[in-house]
Amino acid sequence: MPVIHYQHLLRLTHAMIAALGTPDDLAHMVAGSLVEANLRGHDSHGVLRLPWYARFVDDGRLLPAARPSLAEQRGATARIDGAFGWGQPAARLAAGTAVDLAAEYGIGLTIIERGNHIGRVGEYVGLIAEAGMVGMAWCNASPSVAPFGGRHRLMGTNPFAWAAPRGPGRAPLILDFATSIVAEGKLRVARAAGQSLDPGLILDAAGHPSQNADDFYAGGALVPFGLHKGSGLSVMIELLARAVAGVEHGATEYRGYNGTMLLAIAMSGVVDTDRYLEAAERFCAAVESSEPADGVPRVLLPGQPEEAIRAQRLVDGIPLAARTWDDIRALAADLRVHGV
Amino acid sequence: MPVIHYQHLLRLTHAMIAALGTPDDLAHMVAGSLVEANLRGHDSHGVLRLPWYARFVDDGRLLPAARPSLAEQRGATARIDGAFGWGQPAARLAAGTAVDLAAEYGIGLTIIERGNHIGRVGEYVGLIAEAGMVGMAWCNASPSVAPFGGRHRLMGTNPFAWAAPRGPGRAPLILDFATSIVAEGKLRVARAAGQSLDPGLILDAAGHPSQNADDFYAGGALVPFGLHKGSGLSVMIELLARAVAGVEHGATEYRGYNGTMLLAIAMSGVVDTDRYLEAAERFCAAVESSEPADGVPRVLLPGQPEEAIRAQRLVDGIPLAARTWDDIRALAADLRVHGV
Numbered sequence: 259m260p261v262i263h264y265q266h267l268l269r270l271t272h273a274m275i276a277a278l279g280t281p282d283d284l285a286h287m288v289a290g291s292l293v294e295a296n297l298r299g300h301d302s303h304g305v306l307r308l309p310w311y312a313r314f315v316d317d318g319r320l321l322p323a324a325r326p327s328l329a330e331q332r333g334a335t336a337r338i339d340g341a342f343g344w345g346q347p348a349a350r351l352a353a354g355t356a357v358d359l360a361a362e363y364g365i366g367l368t369i370i371e372r373g374n375h376i377g378r379v380g381e382y383v384g385l386i387a388e389a390g391m392v393g394m395a396w397c398n399a400s401p402s403v404a405p406f407g408g409r410h411r412l413m414g415t416n417p418f419a420w421a422a423p424r425g426p427g428r429a430p431l432i433l434d435f436a437t438s439i440v441a442e443g444k445l446r447v448a449r450a451a452g453q454s455l456d457p458g459l460i461l462d463a464a465g466h467p468s469q470n471a472d473d474f475y476a477g478g479a480l481v482p483f484g485l486h487k488g489s490g491l492s493v494m495i496e497l498l499a500r501a502v503a504g505v506e507h508g509a510t511e512y513r514g515y516n517g518t519m520l521l522a523i524a525m526s527g528v529v530d531t532d533r534y535l536e537a538a539e540r541f542c543a544a545v546e547s548s549e550p551a552d553g554v555p556r557v558l559l560p561g562q563p564e565e566a567i568r569a570q571r572l573v574d575g576i577p578l579a580a581r582t583w584d585d586i587r588a589l590a591a592d593l594r595v596h597g598v
Numbered sequence: 599m600p601v602i603h604y605q606h607l608l609r610l611t612h613a614m615i616a617a618l619g620t621p622d623d624l625a626h627m628v629a630g631s632l633v634e635a636n637l638r639g640h641d642s643h644g645v646l647r648l649p650w651y652a653r654f655v656d657d658g659r660l661l662p663a664a665r666p667s668l669a670e671q672r673g674a675t676a677r678i679d680g681a682f683g684w685g686q687p688a689a690r691l692a693a694g695t696a697v698d699l700a701a702e703y704g705i706g707l708t709i710i711e712r713g714n715h716i717g718r719v720g721e722y723v724g725l726i727a728e729a730g731m732v733g734m735a736w737c738n739a740s741p742s743v744a745p746f747g748g749r750h751r752l753m754g755t756n757p758f759a760w761a762a763p764r765g766p767g768r769a770p771l772i773l774d775f776a777t778s779i780v781a782e783g784k785l786r787v788a789r790a791a792g793q794s795l796d797p798g799l800i801l802d803a804a805g806h807p808s809q810n811a812d813d814f815y816a817g818g819a820l821v822p823f824g825l826h827k828g829s830g831l832s833v834m835i836e837l838l839a840r841a842v843a844g845v846e847h848g849a850t851e852y853r854g855y856n857g858t859m860l861l862a863i864a865m866s867g868v869v870d871t872d873r874y875l876e877a878a879e880r881f882c883a884a885v886e887s888s889e890p891a892d893g894v895p896r897v898l899l900p901g902q903p904e905e906a907i908r909a910q911r912l913v914d915g916i917p918l919a920a921r922t923w924d925d926i927r928a929l930a931a932d933l934r935v936h937g938v
Contacts, residue, residue, distance in 0.1 A: 269937065287673075290700060290801065295701060332704050332867050333702065334703040334704055334706040337706035337868055344684065353605065362676055363674040363703055364672050364707065365674050365675055365707045365861075366705075367868065392838065396685055403890075406897075407890055407891055407894040408894075409888065409889060409890060410888055422838070433830040482824075483824045483828075484827065485823070486775075487775045487828070488823075488828070491898040493771070493885065494773055494900065497771070497877075498732065498762070498865075500881055501865065501874040501877040502868065502869060519836070519868075525838075527707075529709070530675055533841065537841040538841065541840055544752055545745055548748060548750055549748070550748060551744075554748075557746075557747045557748040559908050560834065
């Protein structure tokens with residue numbers, strides 16, 4: 259498995275995104291987002307996406323030079339026009355705008371219309387938490403998940419991200435998960451390795467449980483996490499995000515563009531900030547010092563597994579599947595990006 | 599199993615709550631909340647709670663004549679002072695205030711401080727949805743759930759509720775679940791019946807998996823739903839709700855009072871309402887008309903199981919466990935409430 263130093267991967271990713279026709283500042287932002295996802299172990303949202311994004315640029319779905327903008331503010335809410343450009347800069351603008359609104363009104367909500375794939379959703383709620391606020395985000399994706407009790411794919415993997423600040427010097431808590439029981443990337447890995455899946459993860463095209471990853475790609479479906487509860491979350495996210503995604507198109511039909519909604523809550527608006535942080539630290543300390551289950555080294559808070567992977571990968575480099583690295587090198591050659 | 603007509607149960611519940619020293623208007627509100635929970639099949643949040651509430655009144659934790667009030671509004675957020683009275687009127691005020699704020703600012707957030715148990719959380723997000731808005735609510739509860747990978751109880755069953763309006767004439771979607779894998783009420787039922795539990799629901803006091811409900815009551819813990827994902831949701835809810843619950847007490851320590859946070863989103867602020875409703879109906883229709891899995895009669899949307907139970911119980915009456923009905927009758931006798 260090739261292991262790439264993050265700085266090398268960042269330079270390369272930036273060069274490739276720039277070569278796709280992206281202005282330098284936006285290319286820095288997108289490359290930073292992708293490599294940060296790899297650093298945190300969210301490889302399914304990292305540089306693996308480069309060939310996929312390049313296809314979006316080729317087919318006109320992603321306009322690489324387009325810039326997101328604030329389309330309209332109404333009260334404590336705002337609409338960000340993604341202009342069908344890169345999703346990452348649009349989502350950063352949406353997060354910053356939500357923070358600005360929450361600074362003024364105590365709470366702020368932004369949506370992204372005419373959006374594209376925003377990458378690791380945890381990044382944007384993390385930005386909100388770094389501004390001292392609680393952040394939440396919901397977005398949908400192309401249908402791949404069957405509802406609980408259903409037979410066919412109807413919903414996206416619809417991520418839900420939620421971040422909260424801790425006391426000074428502590429990384430914020432960042433919860434960031436797909437509402438499917440596993441990420442589709444896990445299926446790709448099992449398929450490439452010729453391994454069978456654990457039971458309970460996917461249905462085949464006929465809607466029967468399967469352990470063969472190929473069945474997913476032959477028209478099957480992922481199963482939601484957490485039975486009816488996780489399925490219900492995915493349904494609610496789909497409902498909101500489709501309405502958001504559909505705005506621009508003058509139609510209610512879902513056209514594949516992600517709908518994204520971001521929320522910022524200034525805890526200082528409703529409670530004393532020092533008390534919030536004290537209460538947060540006290541609870542976090544109770545979790546961190548609690549006795550772990552058999553075979554578990556320690557009880558972790560949301561975001562801590564990612565922080566640990568990040569610390570390791572900053573030093574040791576980022577391991578990439580051989581196929582991912584091959585695809586990236588092939589794309590770099592196509593784009594005449596050298597020094598790979 | 600005794601089956602009680604809902605109108606009889608409502609009159610009786612109202613009389614008992616009034617006899618506890620509650621003004622008539624508040625008693626109507628609380629009785630309506632409890633019986634509505636039973637009508638929807640959420641029996642763990644229905645009249646089963648009457649003896650428990652009566653003990654709260656006895657020990658001074660619940661002040662039956664206290665009235666909630668709007669303590670402070672700041673921007674699009676507000677604090678509701680629960681005044682240590684009944685939680686249900688406080689939560690109704692918090693929902694109504696969130697709607698008012700969202701009507702003005704596009705979004706509104708309210709918290710309840712000095713609160714008590716608010717009952718079925720779905721009720722309040724349902725009120726927000728009936729006002730044409732998306733509602734969300736989070737609150738904590740006394741510790742009974744071990745975090746994923748942990749051995750001991752640290753978090754409450756921390757419910758998460760989320761409701762969204764549908765088109766005219768359609769009941770709103772209402773998602774309302776505990777972040778524990780099962781409600782504690784299920785353990786009570788199994789214990790009373792001397793049945794063993796399904797695997798994976800609880801830990802014993804030593805932190806080992808158990809199927810004996812007694813082990814939960816002997817210092818064990820419930821397991822969160824959805825592995826690390828559901829556990830992460832519970833952690834984030836606990837973090838916010840404790841800060842909210844702690845405000846009044848001038849301390850960050852959690853004292854057992856629930857912290858509650860309610861959010862209203864006026865979809866009309868960010869998207870065209872007609873388009874939202876059309877998109878919602880189209881997606882809901884796709885789910886409702888989708889082919890169910892083997893052995894499943896039909897795929898249901900959040901809230902539909904409860905609507906079906908409600909329609910049946912309005913006609914057939916509300917079945918109560920014999921022990922619940924005995925306890926209620928004993929309490930009624932204590933309170934000199936007749937006509938049971």
